[in-house]
Amino acid sequence: MTSVRRRRITEDRWTLRARPAFLYMMYGLLLWSVPLGLIGGVRPAMAAAIIRAMHAYFNALPEPLYALFGTGYLGYTAARAWGKARGVER
Numbered sequence: 001m002t003s004v005r006r007r008r009i010t011e012d013r014w015t016l017r018a019r020p021a022f023l024y025m026m027y028g029l030l031l032w033s034v035p036l037g038l039i040g041g042v043r044p045a046m047a048a049a050i051i052r053a054m055h056a057y058f059n060a061l062p063e064p065l066y067a068l069f070g071t072g073y074l075g076y077t078a079a080r081a082w083g084k085a086r087g088v089e090r
Helices: 002-010 013-031 033-042 044-060 063-086
Strands: none
Touching: 013 033, 033 044
């Protein structure tokens, strides 16, 4: 019964996509710096307005939301590393 439960958990589509979705979002944020740099070279005022808007957006998110996300992600990472060290996960 335990092996069936483990198999069911690892085949869960939401679980399989969780980490890649976060990484793709981070890649997107990093890659956004390329067009923003090009805009800044051509129209510095527009780039400054975009940066101010993004800064305002990220400041509008409540601090506990950042803490919750960080705790959840670090907890997932620690549990995954522990599972791999014990040989429970691949």
